[in-house]
Amino acid sequence: xxxxxxxxxxxxxxxxxxxYESGNEMAAYxxxxxxYHIMGYFPISPSTEVAQFLDLMKANxxxxxxxxPADGEHxxxxxxxxxxxxxxxxxxxxxxxxxxxxxEQMPVxxxxxxxxxxxxxxxxxxxxxxxxxxHSDLYYALNTGWPILxxxxxxxVYDMNIMALKLAEDxxxxxxxxxxxxxxxxxxxxxxxxxxxxxxxxHAFIGEKPPxxxxxxxxxxxxxxxxxYMNEPDYINNCYQxxxxxxNAERVYDRIREEYAELTGRDYPILDLYRxxxxxxAVFLMNSASEIIKDVVDQLRAQGIKAGSIAPNMIxxxxxxxxxEALKNVKALTVGDxxxxxxxxxxxxxxxxxxxLFTHGNRDTMVISRIYGLGGKDFYAEDGHNMFKFAIEALxxxxxxxxxxxxxxxxxxxxxxxxxxxxxxxxxxxxTGLITVTPDEASGKLNVRIPPLRSLTKKPKRIAPGHxxxxxxxxxxxxxxxxxxxxxxxxALFHTGCAMVVTTGYPYSAHKATYIHNLFQNGAATxxxxxxxxxxxxxxxxxxxxxxxxxxxxxxxxGDGGMDIGMGPAIGAALRNHKMIILEYDNEGYMNTGAQLxxxxxxxxxxxxxxxxxxxGGKVFHHKDTAQIMxxxxxxxxxxxxxxxxxxxxxxxxxxxxxxxxxxMVYGKILIACPLNWLSEDEQGxxxxxxxxxxxxxxxYEIEHGVTNIxxxxxxxxxxxxxxxxxxxxxxxxxxxxxxxxxSYKMFEAEVERRWNMLKAxxxxxxx
Numbered sequence: 001x002x003x004x005x006x007x008x009x010x011x012x013x014x015x016x017x018x019x020y021e022s023g024n025e026m027a028a029y030x031x032x033x034x035x036y037h038i039m040g041y042f043p044i045s046p047s048t049e050v051a052q053f054l055d056l057m058k059a060n061x062x063x064x065x066x067x068x069p070a071d072g073e074h075x076x077x078x079x080x081x082x083x084x085x086x087x088x089x090x091x092x093x094x095x096x097x098x099x100x101x102x103x104e105q106m107p108v109x110x111x112x113x114x115x116x117x118x119x120x121x122x123x124x125x126x127x128x129x130x131x132x133x134x135h136s137d138l139y140y141a142l143n144t145g146w147p148i149l150x151x152x153x154x155x156x157v158y159d160m161n162i163m164a165l166k167l168a169e170d171x172x173x174x175x176x177x178x179x180x181x182x183x184x185x186x187x188x189x190x191x192x193x194x195x196x197x198x199x200x201x202x203h204a205f206i207g208e209k210p211p212x213x214x215x216x217x218x219x220x221x222x223x224x225x226x227x228x229y230m231n232e233p234d235y236i237n238n239c240y241q242x243x244x245x246x247x248n249a250e251r252v253y254d255r256i257r258e259e260y261a262e263l264t265g266r267d268y269p270i271l272d273l274y275r276x277x278x279x280x281x282a283v284f285l286m287n288s289a290s291e292i293i294k295d296v297v298d299q300l301r302a303q304g305i306k307a308g309s310i311a312p313n314m315i316x317x318x319x320x321x322x323x324x325e326a327l328k329n330v331k332a333l334t335v336g337d338x339x340x341x342x343x344x345x346x347x348x349x350x351x352x353x354x355x356x357l358f359t360h361g362n363r364d365t366m367v368i369s370r371i372y373g374l375g376g377k378d379f380y381a382e383d384g385h386n387m388f389k390f391a392i393e394a395l396x397x398x399x400x401x402x403x404x405x406x407x408x409x410x411x412x413x414x415x416x417x418x419x420x421x422x423x424x425x426x427x428x429x430x431x432t433g434l435i436t437v438t439p440d441e442a443s444g445k446l447n448v449r450i451p452p453l454r455s456l457t458k459k460p461k462r463i464a465p466g467h468x469x470x471x472x473x474x475x476x477x478x479x480x481x482x483x484x485x486x487x488x489x490x491x492a493l494f495h496t497g498c499a500m501v502v503t504t505g506y507p508y509s510a511h512k513a514t515y516i517h518n519l520f521q522n523g524a525a526t527x528x529x530x531x532x533x534x535x536x537x538x539x540x541x542x543x544x545x546x547x548x549x550x551x552x553x554x555x556x557x558x559g560d561g562g563m564d565i566g567m568g569p570a571i572g573a574a575l576r577n578h579k580m581i582i583l584e585y586d587n588e589g590y591m592n593t594g595a596q597l598x599x600x601x602x603x604x605x606x607x608x609x610x611x612x613x614x615x616x617g618g619k620v621f622h623h624k625d626t627a628q629i630m631x632x633x634x635x636x637x638x639x640x641x642x643x644x645x646x647x648x649x650x651x652x653x654x655x656x657x658x659x660x661x662x663x664x665m666v667y668g669k670i671l672i673a674c675p676l677n678w679l680s681e682d683e684q685g686x687x688x689x690x691x692x693x694x695x696x697x698x699x700x701y702e703i704e705h706g707v708t709n710i711x712x713x714x715x716x717x718x719x720x721x722x723x724x725x726x727x728x729x730x731x732x733x734x735x736x737x738x739x740x741x742x743x744s745y746k747m748f749e750a751e752v753e754r755r756w757n758m759l760k761a762x763x764x765x766x767x768x
Contacts, residue, residue, distance in 0.1 A: 012265035015197040023157040023186040026193055027093060027119045027179070028053035030161035032063040033195075033202045037088030040068045040079025042565070043596035043609065044098035045131045046183040047121035051093065052596065052608040059613030065091070069597055069609060072521055072565030077102035080116055081109050084176070085226050087216030089165065090116035095183060096123035096137045097519055101565075103140060109176045110145030111242060112227050115168035115210075116176045117161065118146075122287070122338075123183040124375045128506065129496065129517065132376020133183030135286065136339035139348045141178055141316075145242055147249040148316040151181040152272075152287050154191045156313075159266055162196075166206045166256050172248040174214070178316075184376060185288040194264070205263060250317045257313075270319045272311040275301060276326055279308030281391040284335045284353060286311055289372075289379040296384035307388055318352050324360035327353075332366045332391035332400075336407070338373045346404045347371055366394045370407040377408055418507040425460045425512050427549055431488050432459060435650075437658040445704050446658055448651045456484045456650070460512065462492070467510040468502035472682030474672030474689065475499045475585050478643045479557065482583060482670065485653025488550045489513065491534075493527040496520050497560035498592040499585065520558075520565040524573040524582060527556045531578045553657050554578075559585035559672075561598030563626045570667075574633035577664035581656050584626060584667075587674040595677035599624040602697070603751065604744040606732040607677075617741040618733075622751050630667035631703045637663075639702040641670045644690030648700055648711050655702070671698045679731025691726040694719050696756040701763070708762035723749050 290311030337347020346369035673685030
C-alpha cells in the first residue's frame with residue numbers, strides 16, 4: 001500500500017506528505033503552517049470549522065496564531081484590518097450573510113492596500129435562510145478590489161491558501177486576497193491531499209517574514225496616516241493605482257503558480273481547460289461542479305461530440321483575454337452560474353464572459369446562461385449532460401432559443417400550496433384572567449398574583465410539539481414556561497439560532513402565533529419597526545376592523561450568542577424604549593453552528609473554539625453580563641429567570657408583559673440547558689440550571705425602574721452550593737476542578753463571587 005501511495009505523490013522538489021482531510025481542515029492546516037500572527041473570526045456555517053481546527057491545534061501547541069473571537073463578522077473584519085495595518089500576517093474565514101455583514105470593510109482594506117488572506121466558504125445569501133453552498137456570497141465580492149482564487153477540491157484549498165499569501169504580499173500587488181471554496185461540497189468533504197511535509201519549506205516559499213519596506217502603524221520612526229479623508233483628484237488616482245495592482249495580480253499569480261508547480265508538481269493555471277483544443281461545444285462551471293463536468297466531456301467525446309470544459313482558478317482579475325482565446329473555436333457555450341444577478345439576464349460570470357467575447361472580437365460563439373445549484377442543490381453528471389444539451393441544441397438550430405433560464409427548479413403548483421395545519425389559538429384560552437398585575441401607587445412597583453401553576457396547564461402552548469430540537473433541549477421548556485405568564489396574543493420575532501432553525505423547516509412551522517425571523521444582528525431593530533407600525537396604524541384607525549380585544553405583546557427571542565452580534569441594535573431599541581420584550585435564552589455558546597464560544601460562555605468552559613489541551617484550558621476570558629448591560633440603558637424592567645424556579649419565572653413574565661404594554665422595553669435572560677454541547681445527561685437540564693442558580697453563578701433577580709431586587713437568595717435559604725458542584729455536572733466543565741486548571745477555576749470562582757456580592761449590594765441600596 002505504501003508503494004502505491006508514493007507513486008501517486010506529485011513529482012516536485014519538496015518533501016511532501018499525504019493527509020486525508022476536508023477543505024476546511026486544509027484551510028486551517030495551511031494557516032497553521034504559515035503561522036499567521038492574527039486571526040479575527042466569528043462563527044458561521046459552513047466556514048466555522050476553520051477556526052475550530054485552528055483552536056484545537058492551538059490548545060495542543062501546534063502554532064502561535066493569536067485567535068481573536070469577535071462580536072460579529074463586522075468586528076472580525078475590523079480586527080483583521082487593524083492587525084494588517086500593524087505589519088503582520090492576518091487570516092480570516094467566513095461565509096454568506098456573515099460576509100455581507102463585513103462587506104463595507106472589504107473595500108477599505110483593499111483601497112488602503114493592506115494584504116491578508118480570507119477564506120470565503122461559499123454559501124447561499126438569504127432569506128429565506130439556507131445554509132448550503134452556492135456562489136451568491138462570492139458574487140458580492142467581485143467589486144471589493146480583492147483578487148479571488150478558486151478552489152475545486154480540498155487539495156486546491158490547501159495550495160491556494162499558500163499561494164494566496166505570497167500573491168497578497170507581492171510588491172506589485174499588495175492587496176488582500178480571497179480564497180473561495182464551495183460550502184459543504186468542498187468544505188466538509190474529505191479527500192486525499194498532499195501537503196508540504198515541513199513548515200520551513202512553506203516559509204521558504206512564502207518568505208520567513210512579511211516583506212519589509214512597506215509602511216505600518218507600529219513603525220515609530222515613520223508615523224503614517226491610514227485611511228485619510230480624500231477629495232478628487234486624489235481619490236481617482238488612488239483607485240487607479242489599486243486597479244493597476246489588481247491587473248498586476250494576474251501576471252504575478254501566473255509567476256507564483258509556476259514556482260509552486262516546480263516545488264510540488266501541482267499546477268493551477270488561470271484557466272483549467274479540459275479537452276478544449278478542438279471543442280465545438282463547451283460548458284463553463286466553477287469550483288466543485290467543474291470536476292464532475294470533466295467526466296461528462298469524456299462521455300460525450302466517446303460519442304463523437306467535440307466537447308470541452310472551462311473552469312477558472314482566478315476570477316479577479318477576470319481572465320478576459322484567456323477566456324476569449326479559449327473560446328475562439330467554440331460554437332456554443334453553456335455558462336452555469338451558481339447565483340443570479342437578479343434582473344441582469346444571467347449571472348455575473350455569463351455576463352463577464354459575453355463581455356470578454358465582445359471585447360476581443362468574437363461575435364460568433366453562442367452563449368447560453370443557466371442558473372443552477374442554488375441553496376446547495378446537488379449537481380450530478382446527468383445535470384452536466386443537460387448543460388451540454390443546451391449548447392448542442394443551439395449548435396443544431398444555429399441559434400439560442402432561450403438565452404437565460406434557471407435549471408433544476410420546480411414550477412409552482414397551486415394545488416400543492418402549503419395548507420394550514422394548526423388552527424389559530426383562541427383569545428379566550430390565552431386570556432385566562434388567572435394572572436393579575438396591578439401597580440402599587442406607593443412603591444411604584446407592580447403587584448403580581450399568579451395561581452398555582454397547575455391552573456395554567458390548560459393554557460395553549462405557543463409552540464406546537466413536533467419541532468426538531470435535541471433531546472433534553474431547555475429552550476422550549478423555558479420559553480413555554482415564560483409564555484405561561486403572558487396573557488393574550490403575541491407577535492414573536494426569533495433571531496437566527498437553534499430555536500428558529502428547529503421550528504421552521506419549510507413548509508412546516510411549529511409556531512402557533514405570528515412569527516418573524518431576522519438575522520442575529522438586526523432582530524431588535526426589526527421588531528422595533530413592527531411595534532411602531534402597530535401603534536401608528538392603531539392610531540390612524542386602520543386596525544379597527546381586526547378582532548383585537550387587547551393589544552399585542554411583542555416578544556423577541558434571542559439566544560445562541562445572539563446578544564454578541566445583536567447587542568448594538570438591542571441597546572438602540574432599549575434607548576428608544578419601544579414597547580416590547582427581548583427574551584434571551586442563554587445556552588452559553590453558538591450552539592446552532594456547533595458549540596463555538598460566545599461572549600456569554602463562562603471562563604474556562606470548553607467549546608469548539610475554546611478547546612482544552614496542554615496549552616489551553618477552555619475559554620480565557622469572562623462571560624458577558626447582558627442583563628446588567630441592558631439595565632444600564634435605564635429601561636423599565638430587567639429580569640433573570642430559570643425553569644428550575646417556575647413560579648418566579650411566570651411572575652416575572654407577567655410583569656414583563658405589563659411593562660411592555662404600558663411603559664416600554666423589557667429585557668429578560670433565562671439560563672437553559674444544552675445537553676448535546678454541555679456534554680450532560682438529557683434528563684438533568686432543570687437540575688443543572690438549578691445548581692447554576694444555587695452556586696450564585698446565575699442569580700435570580702429583577703431590576704424595576706433601576707431598583708434591584710434579588711428574588712431568590714440561596715444563602716438565606718441555606719441552599720448555596722460550591723461552584724465546583726455545578727461544574728461537575730457537565731462534561732464541558734469537569735476539567736476545571738482538576739489541579740492543572742486550578743488557576744482558571746480560581747479566577748472564575750472569584751469573578752462569580754464578585755458579581756454576586758455586587759448584586760447583593762445593589763439589592764441593599766436603591767441607588768446602586
